[in-house]
Amino acid sequence: MSEADLHPLPAEEPLDEDLEELDEENRLKSSFIDKVRDALDAGDTGRVYDLVEPLHPADVADLFELLDGDERGLLASAITDLMTGDVIAELNDYVRDSMVEALPAATVAEIAEQLDTDDAVQLIEDLDTEDQQAILAEMEPEDRAAIESALSYPEETAGRLMQRELVAVPETMTVGDLIDYLREQDEMPTEFWEVFVVDPRHYPVGTCQLSWILRTPRHIALTDVMKRDQTLIPVTMDQEEVALRFQKYGLISAAVVDESGRLVGQLTVDDIVHIIQEEAGEDALLMSGAGDGDINEPIRDAYSARVRWLVANLLTASVSATIISLFGGTIEQLVVLAALAPVVASIGGNAGTQTMAVSVRALAMNQLTRSNTRRIIWREMRVALANGATIAALAGLAVAGIFSFSLGGLLAVQLGLVIAAAMLINIITAGLAGVAVPVALDRMDQDPAVASSVFVTMITDSMGFLVFLGLAVVSGLVG
Amino acid sequence: MSEADLHPLPAEEPLDEDLEELDEENRLKSSFIDKVRDALDAGDTGRVYDLVEPLHPADVADLFELLDGDERGLLASAITDLMTGDVIAELNDYVRDSMVEALPAATVAEIAEQLDTDDAVQLIEDLDTEDQQAILAEMEPEDRAAIESALSYPEETAGRLMQRELVAVPETMTVGDLIDYLREQDEMPTEFWEVFVVDPRHYPVGTCQLSWILRTPRHIALTDVMKRDQTLIPVTMDQEEVALRFQKYGLISAAVVDESGRLVGQLTVDDIVHIIQEEAGEDALLMSGAGDGDINEPIRDAYSARVRWLVANLLTASVSATIISLFGGTIEQLVVLAALAPVVASIGGNAGTQTMAVSVRALAMNQLTRSNTRRIIWREMRVALANGATIAALAGLAVAGIFSFSLGGLLAVQLGLVIAAAMLINIITAGLAGVAVPVALDRMDQDPAVASSVFVTMITDSMGFLVFLGLAVVSGLVG
Incomplete structure (x- = not known):
């Protein structure tokens, strides 16, 4: 929209490393x-x-x-x-x-x-x-x-993000025609990296990187220099998909076309970089229920985003509380169960969150698709089995050892076996839930980063309490 | 390294939307x-x-x-x-x-x-x-x-990432000289977006975007077209810092200089995009202790990264277990405390994770620095106060209501007040820990995404149990 005025270029503000305003990490001091x-x-x-x-x-x-x-x-x-x-x-x-x-x-x-x-x-x-x-x-x-x-x-x-300023030229031009045209034009995008070649109806037929033009003799036809196949971005495409496309194909700029296929704008990588950054970084915030998670967000908005999540977690935590209270008699008989049950639930929660973070990321990167879901579930099951066996052994031995003084050898060993079995079962459950919940949400066209963690934590918490206290009863540890 | 052969360009593989191999989200079917x-x-x-x-x-x-x-x-x-x-x-x-x-x-x-x-x-x-x-x-x-x-x-x-192939030309050239030089050269980078102008000792003195060259008459001196001030990347700069620099200044390519300041290579945005993506996305994985979190990682590596985290959490969970067992007598008197205590700990954990995710992200984006730490802590305290008050009221009312049948009115109200106070205190603690732990780790030059969550969860878990069970005793709810 500005009148271009690039001959000669004005010196821009310095980016010098030694500016006294900036520290060694390039932040303002x-x-x-x-x-x-x-x-x-x-x-x-x-x-x-x-x-x-x-x-x-x-x-x-x-x-x-x-x-x-x-x-x-x-x-x-x-x-x-x-x-x-x-x-x-x-x-x-x-x-x-x-x-x-x-x-x-x-x-x-x-x-x-x-x-x-x-x-x-x-x-x-x-x-x-x-x-x-x-x-x-x-x-x-x-x-x-x-x-x-x-x-x-x-x-x-894409329609909202695109810039309408671009260089589009007819197929009939030679390299020399294009250079002359560019030198004569006053109204130009402030920055451009590729030239779009269009037919008389303004349909894109190819793109030319500027370096190809600079390296080619004037008499060569543009159609001999341009690349015919190009990534066309529909105006309606979601920005996350646009970002994946730029990344996958290493694009610097791309043509945006309307419903009929006419060239209406372009997207350049410097705008997309912000989106790639945002989209990749937001999963950590979404999984924790921190909403936008921007430290400049008004307090009212931050409160409203986060409190909803805490209320949801209050409801799911009440499921665990109900399970525990069903075992009230059991706990009264052996109060140490009340101290150990939260450990089983908590480690299950950690294991579930790990698998969930991996799955959510793989889904976002288009790495986890229908073709390999079964393989990934199987992979996560094997990781869970190895983790579960390790933690079960450690927790079982520690509990048996610590409680051999207060409870006596036999009871302590039994308690160790119960916590080991509960840990193993809960960590395997966590592994399964950590893949299955995000994949299921994704197939229902929900963002897996947003809701997975409520469900996964609910599953690992309630399974942790249920399996540990249930095994304590079933094994005859308490009457 | 390849012999460039760009006149005319061969057609590349199609990127057509309608390829039958790809689904609507551009993934292989x-x-x-x-x-x-x-x-x-x-x-x-x-x-x-x-x-x-x-x-x-x-x-x-x-x-x-x-x-x-x-x-x-x-x-x-x-x-x-x-x-x-x-x-x-x-x-x-x-x-x-x-x-x-x-x-x-x-x-x-x-x-x-x-x-x-x-x-x-x-x-x-x-x-x-x-x-x-x-x-x-x-x-x-x-x-x-x-x-x-x-x-x-x-x-x-940067030294590992940079490409050595670039276009560097002397200050004495005109635009016409440069175009002639480019047309004559055979050995060229496969893609380039800017030309670097260097002095006789090969120190960078400016850069030219290719569009500026294309729009300028042949007789103009390059030094009149180029931008003198540019972002110079030292070979030793960490890739995360490079990515932030590209993003902050919207760079397409940048000169890499050695210790003496000589131009030795260039970085282009298509390589940096992968790094921006990786660095922004890895926080969710690091915070959950999932290591690289790549679904193609060998199972042995995934196991080794994740089990370490689970063992660390087993140790911190044992702190909470110890606290609970100190209140064994209290729980025996009122076993419902065993069912409610994990709820207080769990909501505190959620609130802490939210604040932590926000702080880790702000630190990674250079948005949380020494200049505004105090303001951000104060902001998070206010959000925590609002969240804590809401959750305290909900939990208190629910508990008082539900237990009025089994425990009787007075005891139920007292229990409701205890859980409300414990929730409020624990959520405020969580808010404080959620900022203070990542900031402290950052100042000790540790990656706040890696270790914060172990500490924050330990604090919110043990505070949750300690405050809730402690208040139950202090308030005279149990003797």
Whole structure:
């Protein structure tokens, strides 16, 4: 959307390793943040500006995130003209939204017009419709239309993520024609890595990496340089699937096509990298029930996401509590059972979580499919058997040894055998549940990372208590 | 290392959406795998070849991973000449190693010579020194030297990952000179996205995106087009740090420099994407103690990684068991305490895991640093207070209600108050431990994802039992 102005290129902010603002891991130093803080407290906006001005946009974004909520507004007003599109694009979602809400519509529109469509959409997509309209009203009709069209696709799809700015040229061009065309054009994407070749109806017929063009004599036809087969991304494709496709085929950019197959936009790897990172990292958060798990998320949202999970776990824990209370008489006869039963449940839970984490990851990576489910279950059963046997032996020996003094030899050995058998059974159950639950959820088109852990823990907890206390009764350890 | 031969480009394998081998999520269909399997069983290598030949290299790699161990060898011998570098580079580490071990050294050397250094290194880095030597002995001296030099850097550093093939040109060139140079060169990287400009001592002075070159008239000096400030990656930088740098600055490629600052290689985003994916996804596996968590990992390795974790948890669980047994007399008086105590411990464990997952992620993303630790702890305390109050109220009311029949009103209310107080205290403890443990481990230069969960669970378990049973005694609920 910006008028390209690349001859000659302006020097960008330094990325120098030795910048005194950054520590050895490339994070903003605590001492630097304190300086900014002091200047903000003193109301010395000139000093704030001088401190922030040499930073790379990505570091300015980090600075906003590291400051407290109320300091962010002060900073934004102190450095208004440093709040470029690059800074906005790098900001954390929550931090960006609170910032955008604090700025007047005209300023937001001004920033949005400098950005590629995808970044501009990100800037305003989470606002109320009313605020969005106010901002869009301030924009050029052409930019407004592009953003409105992007907003018409569902969130987290290729249509929402794509940038409309791309280089598409007809099949009839030679390499020389293309170079001349590129030199003459003013309106260009700020960055592009491939050129898309289209037919007269704007259907993609091939792509050219820029290096192929640079290495080929001017008279060669583009159709002789381009690669005909390419990954076409439908506008409706989910971003997780897009990320897998980029990764699998090592893509730098890809054409996005609409329902009829016409070229409507492109996706570039620098935008996809954030998604790959997010999608890969979110499983740990989802499995623990931490929701978005973003430290910038408002407390109310964090509470609402996490408390739901805790309530669900309260309900499943009450299943175990019910099982234990059924064995109340047994426990009264041998109170040490109450101390040992939670150990059986807890180790089962750990073993189940291990298998579950492996399965959820393999499902997310498309490594666990219908073709190898049986083999993976069998593999996990063998791991569980080995783990179960080891832990059963350790726990059995330890219990028999420790309780030989208080309970006497025979009873202690019997107790050791009971806990060993219970451990083995529960760890094997955990292994089975750890694969079966995520796979079943996946086949029902549910995200296995979200719900698996409630079910797996419920199974391992209740099996742990039931098997251990049940065996204590059945084995005649207690009457 | 390959002789580049890009005029005109050969058509690559199709990436078409409608390939009958792939399902709607772009995974190989189960029915296709079965066809390959049947042909392998029947020893019909011609049919195997015909089935596999139309696949994209990334899908051939997937096929190997989806087959059983013994079928992989059969497949490899049936399609020897389809085993290109692209297939090898896409293979899972474990699958690739077992495959390479099964091939003669000369064949491996032949494959390695087609690859860029980084892929060739990946191919042989996990072999025994003896096998490596046998393969290197079969290679051209120049390629061998490049690989040996890469192997001299530690695993998971930029030096090991980088490719030595890059385009570096002197500052004196014009855009026209560069285009002529590129057209004349035969030895070129298979893919490149930026050109590095170096001084006579081979120190990097700037980079040019290829699109800038294509858009600039021939007579303009390169030094007027290039960007002077660039991210330089030291050879010794850890791959996780490299990945963060690529992500933060949206890099497509970056120059790698040796200790003296000379340009020695480049890293490109398609290699880094795998690392970003791995590093972001491994936290869920590390937190659960599942080690590498790769479904292709040999069973022995999976057992050894996981059983260590289970033993550690057995030891920490024995702390809780000891605490419970100290309250043996209390439990004998009111056996329902044995049923309720594990609920308090379990919810505390869940709350602790949530906070821990959030903190580990924020640490990995450089979002939680010394500058905002205090703010984040305070934030998590407030979330914990809200969660704790909610769960305490629910658990207290439920317990008071349920036990009013069996224990009588007064005792039931007292029990409800005890469990509510214990829940609140344990959830707040969990919130504190969930931030403090990962942050402390991080400051001691330990990976917070690896060890946090043992400590956090130990704290929430033992606090849960101690506080609940302790309050039962102190409150006079039992004598």
